[in-house]
Amino acid sequence: MLTGQRRTLILDILRRDGQVIAKRIADDFGLSEDTIRRDLREMAAERLLTRVHGGALPLAPELPDFSARRGVSPDVKRQLGAFAAKMVQPRRTVFLDGGTTTAEIARHLPRSFAFTVVTHSPTIAAELEHHPTAEVILIGGKLYKHSMVATGAAAMAAISLVRPDIFFLGVTAIHPVHGLSTGDFEEAAIKRHIAQCSAETYVMATQEKLDAASPCHILPIRAVSGMVVPSDITEASLAPYRSAEVPIFAVGD
Amino acid sequence: MLTGQRRTLILDILRRDGQVIAKRIADDFGLSEDTIRRDLREMAAERLLTRVHGGALPLAPELPDFSARRGVSPDVKRQLGAFAAKMVQPRRTVFLDGGTTTAEIARHLPRSFAFTVVTHSPTIAAELEHHPTAEVILIGGKLYKHSMVATGAAAMAAISLVRPDIFFLGVTAIHPVHGLSTGDFEEAAIKRHIAQCSAETYVMATQEKLDAASPCHILPIRAVSGMVVPSDITEASLAPYRSAEVPIFAVGD
DNA sequence: CATATTCGTGCAAATTCCTGCATGATGCAG
DNA sequence: CTGCATCATGCAGGAATTTGCACGAATATG
Numbered sequence: 001m002l003t004g005q006r007r008t009l010i011l012d013i014l015r016r017d018g019q020v021i022a023k024r025i026a027d028d029f030g031l032s033e034d035t036i037r038r039d040l041r042e043m044a045a046e047r048l049l050t051r052v053h054g055g056a057l058p059l060a061p062e063l064p065d066f067s068a069r070r071g072v073s074p075d076v077k078r079q080l081g082a083f084a085a086k087m088v089q090p091r092r093t094v095f096l097d098g099g100t101t102t103a104e105i106a107r108h109l110p111r112s113f114a115f116t117v118v119t120h121s122p123t124i125a126a127e128l129e130h131h132p133t134a135e136v137i138l139i140g141g142k143l144y145k146h147s148m149v150a151t152g153a154a155a156m157a158a159i160s161l162v163r164p165d166i167f168f169l170g171v172t173a174i175h176p177v178h179g180l181s182t183g184d185f186e187e188a189a190i191k192r193h194i195a196q197c198s199a200e201t202y203v204m205a206t207q208e209k210l211d212a213a214s215p216c217h218i219l220p221i222r223a224v225s226g227m228v229v230p231s232d233i234t235e236a237s238l239a240p241y242r243s244a245e246v247p248i249f250a251v252g253d
Numbered sequence: 254m255l256t257g258q259r260r261t262l263i264l265d266i267l268r269r270d271g272q273v274i275a276k277r278i279a280d281d282f283g284l285s286e287d288t289i290r291r292d293l294r295e296m297a298a299e300r301l302l303t304r305v306h307g308g309a310l311p312l313a314p315e316l317p318d319f320s321a322r323r324g325v326s327p328d329v330k331r332q333l334g335a336f337a338a339k340m341v342q343p344r345r346t347v348f349l350d351g352g353t354t355t356a357e358i359a360r361h362l363p364r365s366f367a368f369t370v371v372t373h374s375p376t377i378a379a380e381l382e383h384h385p386t387a388e389v390i391l392i393g394g395k396l397y398k399h400s401m402v403a404t405g406a407a408a409m410a411a412i413s414l415v416r417p418d419i420f421f422l423g424v425t426a427i428h429p430v431h432g433l434s435t436g437d438f439e440e441a442a443i444k445r446h447i448a449q450c451s452a453e454t455y456v457m458a459t460q461e462k463l464d465a466a467s468p469c470h471i472l473p474i475r476a477v478s479g480m481v482v483p484s485d486i487t488e489a490s491l492a493p494y495r496s497a498e499v500p501i502f503a504v505g506d
Numbered sequence: 507c508a509t510a511t512t513c514g515t516g517c518a519a520a521t522t523c524c525t526g527c528a529t530g531a532t533g534c535a536g
Numbered sequence: 537c538t539g540c541a542t543c544a545t546g547c548a549g550g551a552a553t554t555t556g557c558a559c560g561a562a563t564a565t566g
Contacts, residue, residue, distance in 0.1 A: 140393025
């Protein structure tokens with residue numbers, strides 16, 4: 001990757017996220033932190049950003065915006081997203097479900113090699129507008145606005161035509177007995193279908209998902225190859241998956 | 254290979270990839286890196302590109318990129334969008350092209366009655382997330398990131414399955430002689446196909462589109478049922494459409 | 507205050523760049 | 537046809553840049 005291009009991308013990320021974390025960028029680009037630090041140092045000298053311990057921020061005027069946004073997006077989701085994004089290998093095809101957690105995966109996808117992203121969420125697709133190396137396949141269909149994903153026969157048919165290596169599945173609730181579930185019948189059908197078409201399916205779950213009231217439309221355990229959960233998730237919720245010997249990745253402090 | 258021809262190719266690659274790597278180009282052309290470096294050096298002197306260690310990048314204000322086009326003439330676009338949005342009737346199906354002008358249509362769509370929106374742009378679809386009454390059909394396909402629309406055989410096939418009443422078409426340039434055109438072959442094919450499937454096609458154009466340098470891939474006049482343009486648009490550019498008796502709506506102050 | 511990151515500097519290896527020069531092709535005048 | 541000038545190209549060698557690593561200093565966090 002060219003140095004100039006890398007710095008342009010850093011500025012893109014800075015504009016988009018309101019912050020840049022040296023370590024994360026280094027991972028994304030597949031370079032050492034030293035290189036990124038040197039970039040940040042020199043870009044700070046050119047008044048393109050302000051240097052801070054751990055990374056960089058936009059120039060002074062945008063600072064309040066940053067602090068406001070900071071509280072909104074939970075760190076847990078970001079950590080889960082970063083973890084899952086590291087599972088993506090060169091030339092693979094990854095299917096990203098809709099939702100805020102999978103959106104974090106999209107933001108952390110590696111930028112140092114090429115791969116393909118398939119998604120039925122226009123929101124996820126929009127996130128990837130500035131990704132330098134990802135090829136994006138958009139699955140169309142009737143838009144289910146509640147969760148902003150394409151559904152219906154057209155979506156089912158389009159999904160049948162891809163064979164993703166990894167599917168990152170977002171769920172609405174995990175019930176100690178019934179397991180994974182989502183609130184809409186149509187949505188559940190789509191998720192099941194994607195899982196069937198994919199070689200591996202990894203569930204992304206955050207703690208609040210466990211507190212969701214009623215499980216509705218069940219997703220079968222057999223479809224799951226692994227789960228990415230915050231480290232403080234309740235044991236009871238995961239019981240069915242432990243017994244099924246599903247790998248569980250506990251991420252976070 | 255002729256030197257001039259080689260340099261033209263280098264510029265093509267630069268436009269396509271957003272970067273040029275000296276080593277790779279040298280391999281592709283079967284020439285030494287020195288030759289390529291000399292090319293890059295001299296093309297940089299002619300202000301055709303910016304030289305960086307390892308290759309070259311486009312000039313500082315990157316070629317008309319989707320994100321860069323944002324906010325070019327916001328007020329005019331908003332007026333055009335509001336005008337076009339008023340053309341939407343209850344229970345009709347409207348196809349929204351990708352682009353900033355059509356995004357303004359999406360923002361102004363009526364909220365008092367139900368209708369259907371079809372689009373192959375995830376950005377447009379995301380705009381409609383909170384619209385209370387619009388049903389959104391998302392056309393999928395390979396995402397062409399430059400303008401953020403789905404393209405390819407899958408998109409063509411999906412478009413064939415809808416029959417929009419109105420298609421709001423965005424164009425890259427209007428040439429006084431050649432007429433409507435867009436910069437990408439694939440994109441032009443998609444636009445033509447949408448127009449063929451739609452009962453009516455209305456062109457959305459802003460003044461800066463007329464100043465665009467070279468028309469590339471032509472869209473036929475017969476596909477156009479009307480044009481929505483700012484009131485200060487140059488007469489010359491619209492001449493072909495006046496002679497074809499195409500209704501022209503001049504919007505603005 | 508203790509611990510864990512993060513930072514900065516120096517250094518070495520690899521890559522890329524530039525300069526100067528030789529070679530070969532082309533064009534032109536005699 | 538010959539001789540000469542011009543130009544594109546490749547190559548050699550030294551300069552400059554980039555990058556990663558190591559180690560001690562600085563900083564954040566509890």
